[in-house]
Amino acid sequence: MWDYTDKVKDHFLNPRNAGAMDNPDAVGEVGSLACGDALKLFLRINAQGVIEDATFQTFGCASAIASSSALTELLKGRTVEEAERLTNKDIAEYLGGLPREKMHCSVMGEEALSAALKNWRGEAAPQAHAEGELVCRCFGVTDVTIRRAIEENGLRTVEEITNYTKAGGGCGDCVPRLEEILAEVLGRTPAPAPAARPLTNLQRMQKVMRVIDEVVAPSLRKDGGDIELVDMDGADVLVSLRGACSSCPSSQLTLTDFVQKTLREQVDPAIRVRRA
Template identity: 65%
Template sequence: MWEYTDKVREHFLNPKNAGEMEDADAVGEVGSLSCGDALRLFLKIDDNGRIQDARFQTFGCASAIASSSVLTELVKGMTVEEASKLSNKDIADKLGGLPKEKMHCSVMGQEALEAAIKNYRGEEAEPAPEGEIVCKCFGVTDVQVRRAIEENNLTSIEEITNYTKAGGACEECHGKLGEILAEVRDGRKAEPAKEDASKPMTNIRRMQLVTKVIEEEVRPALKKDGGDIELVDINGTEVQVSLRGSCVGCPSSGVTLKDFVERRLKETVEDSITVREV
């Protein structure tokens, strides 16, 4: 159960300025229904560039509704230039704070405002999110992740998830998120992170990672010398494979399995993994 402030409850139960604005001078839209959150922000701006009215339509949780509502209250009376300097922290602070797991709702408000201002200024919206998609589940790019880290002084993958939703579903992008975090925080490239040893790995997750390493690293390396490998089954932490091509009957096949295949899976997936030919 989330702990909400009185301000969050107020804006959720009695949202201000909800609904469409037919004669809007600017519209900003972010998010996606498929990702669980979406926000459309409407602005009415006078000839002097001052925001006279703001309305919103949103799909999401209590924090998303409250963040959208308070955002419309914040920008009313501001000039476009003043509004462009609003941050997600300003939105969260105006609500008296948000649960850390819901900070991405304030980020969505900031991004919708930025999109609306671009629309008002006649700047073309990006046809797709800027940067490389690192979280396929929620469509989050590396640019969005870097920005969240820098602007909010994030120090962990959990915090990145709280602010962007990246890594909140299948967790496949956690390694990449760790690399980006290290680059931003320490100015260096990081080694891809292994799975957290304190969290029991599910059979499905183990299968995904083993398959990925074999298909992307092991098979291409063996094929260079005319060999090949097939993943037969995974029984707990035992990976069962079958060698193919020039690897069949090769005196060094045992070395290949232990010193290459098994060692690489231990490094990238799980220390307890063993590899057996069947």
């Protein structure tokens, strides 16, 4: 159980300004359901550039809802110029702090605000991954977001980058690039990349479990199916298909062309998937 402050709990259980807005002057949308978090921010801005109202729609955890609620409260009554200076740290501080593993929720609020103000100015909405290099494919995080999080929050480790942006929290393939970006921003000389070592059985099992839980299973559930890891022996992975997948005529194709292919790409090219 995360250690939430009373104010986080209050904004989660009693969110302020939740819901869509009729005829908003600005809309900012960030995140995606596929990545687990999404936020849509609506603003009403008068002719003097004052934010008269702010509402939100969000899909995510308690911290995402609380951060979105807090953001709308922080925005109402501020000028656009004042709003531009708000950062994720202001959101977290307003809530009395967030668990470090949930700081990415406050960053999502800052990004939604930036997108909304661009929309208000008539600037083209940024397309997915258009701003910068796509670094983390699991969660769709670019180097622009990563660099901003490092600079604004004084991050010093890859673990902190993951807490603030989710980058590196999936398959882990982007961790070397995260280390490079961190070194660039902090002015360090990147450490030479260590020679790749074969995965231990424990490392392989942990990565397989994570990819099945975070990538494979959510995709199958969209079509009424599901999957469970039954056992592992080295590179042999034994799974059980559930729901619609259990009786689907294409279940073997699902195992080889989706499950096995995904695990080979994200964990180990030697993996072999069999049905229990």
